[in-house]
Amino acid sequence: MNDLDDFRAALRQPPGEPFAEPDLARIMADGTRLRRRRRLLTGTAGIAAAAAVVLVVVLAIQLRQPVSAPVAQPPSPAPAVSTTSAAPPAEQPIGDVIGTGIRTQSGELVFYARAVDAPELPDIRFGLVAGFRSGTSLQSVLATNEVRxxxxxxxxxxxxxxEVIRDQLIPVFGYFAGPAAKITTTVHGQTVEAHLAKWTADPKVVIFWFDPAAVPDSAVLTPLVAYDTDGKRLTR
Known part of the structure; x- marks a missing residue:
């Protein structure tokens, strides 16, 4: 008998111990874990490869992107220089300024005439202004003129x-066109005489005002009455 015959005879002999049946459940579980491990390794490798590709692309873009040239900034604007325009000239009185002797914190209370230029009032060329005079400066407070x-x-x-303007009671005032030598009113039954001054620009115009203590407002006035130098009543 040669070696081949001995090998064949050994294969025909039954084993000393019977083989156990294969554990199919364990074999399948081991195979599943092996497949999952392969999938995980494959996914990790894919992510790493993708990250490497992205990194290469970003680096390539950065290398190819030209360096931005510095942008020229507009020159800073020159600092604004504040300029002060000359104040408008003071209102020029027509004729002399009339002092009342009434002293206030703003100066002496005065009256003067001013020019009126209104297209809707073609026959009105002047009006009166009540104001304050301090030194050579004039400050107007209340202006009035005829409207008809x-x-x-x-x-x-x-x-x-x-009325009270700037904490000062402005006397009742106005003017009379005609030869008035005396102007009166009646307040609470008492006759009150006005102060008079002829307008130097036209002596036929007489400017008048009442003492504020005697005539505090126009509501207490009765109709004004003008008299000539002979005491003759000029108005009804």
């Missing part, structure tokens, strides 16, 4: 005042 007919038609015109 002519500014020099016979009679009383532009009566105003009797």
């Amino acid at each position: 007919g002519s500014d020099r038609s016979f009679g009383f015109h532009a009566t105003d005042g009797g």
Whole structure:
């Protein structure tokens, strides 16, 4: 018998111990774990490869992107220089300024005439202003003028005042066109005479005002009455 015959005879002999049946459940579980491990390794490798590709692309873009040239900034604007325009000239009185002797913190209370230029009032060329005079400066406070007919038609015109402006009671004032030598009113039954001053630009115009203590406002006035030098009543 040769070696081949001995090998064949050994294969035909039964084993000393019977083989156990294969554990199919364990074999399948081991195979599943092996497949999962392969999938995990494959996924990790894919992610690593993708990250490497992205990194290479980013680096390539950065290398190819030209360096941005510095942008020229606009020159800074020159600092604004504050300029002060000359104050407008003070209102030029027509004729002399009339002092009242009433002293206030803003100066002496005065009256003066001013020019009026309104297309809707073709026959009104002047009006009156109550204001304060301090030294050579004038500060207007209240202006009034006729609004109907002519500014020099016979009679009383532009009566105003009797109100507090800038903490100062402005006297009731106005003017009379005509030869008035005396102007009166009645307050609470008492006759009150006005102060008078002829307008130097036209002596036929007489500017008048009442003492604020005697005539505090125009509401207490009765109709004004003008008299000539002979005491003759000029108005009804």
